[in-house]
Amino acid sequence: MAVDIVKMIADELVHLRPDLPVYRENQRGGFQEPSFFVNKIITHIKPNLFGIQARDNHYQVVYFPLATKPNTDMDAMEELLKNNFNRLNSFAYVRDLEFSHSDGALLMMFRVSYRAIPADEGVKQQTIDYQGGLKNG
Numbered sequence: 001m002a003v004d005i006v007k008m009i010a011d012e013l014v015h016l017r018p019d020l021p022v023y024r025e026n027q028r029g030g031f032q033e034p035s036f037f038v039n040k041i042i043t044h045i046k047p048n049l050f051g052i053q054a055r056d057n058h059y060q061v062v063y064f065p066l067a068t069k070p071n072t073d074m075d076a077m078e079e080l081l082k083n084n085f086n087r088l089n090s091f092a093y094v095r096d097l098e099f100s101h102s103d104g105a106l107l108m109m110f111r112v113s114y115r116a117i118p119a120d121e122g123v124k125q126q127t128i129d130y131q132g133g134l135k136n137g
Contacts, residue, residue: 005057005112009038010090013061016084034073036061041109053116063106074106081108088112 013036019083020103022036044056049069061081065073086094091114098109 003091005088005091006038006040006059008091009059010025011039012085012088016080031064031128033064034066034077035064037064048115051118055114055116057112059110059112061108061110063108065104065106070104074101076107078108085110 006024010024013020013022014070020035021032022038023031024038033114039060039062041058041060043058046054048054062131063077065077082097082099085097085108088094092112095113096109100107100109
């Protein structure tokens with residue numbers, strides 16, 4: 001089963017601010033302000049036994065603030081995200097949050113770690129033949 005972590009991030013952002021659009025692709029005419037843009041940065045995969053993988057996905061969320069008071073808006077959004085953006089449903093926790101300002105936008109970088117276990121599509125045991133009874137009795 002493929003997991004769409006970017007959709008989970010977008011759902012969490014919409015839960016926090018339902019009035020703001022969340023983009024995952026660049027927009028020709030630019031982004032509406034205020035809004036969010038979600039971008040996957042890098043993935044680290046560490047193989048373990050039995051085909052299990054430890055995966056670290058790094059993401060960046062860009063917040064484009066109101067044009068009228070951008071610094072005040074970015075500070076308020078940073079506080080909201082610091083206090084409330086810490087888990088993606090029951091899937092995984094958000095780790096290593098970092099915030100910075102760049103070119104009039106708030107940047108939030110973070111990591112989502114989880115274990116990927118391969119699906120066992122093989123045939124399972126259908127029946128069992130059992131011959132048993134009581135010993136000495």
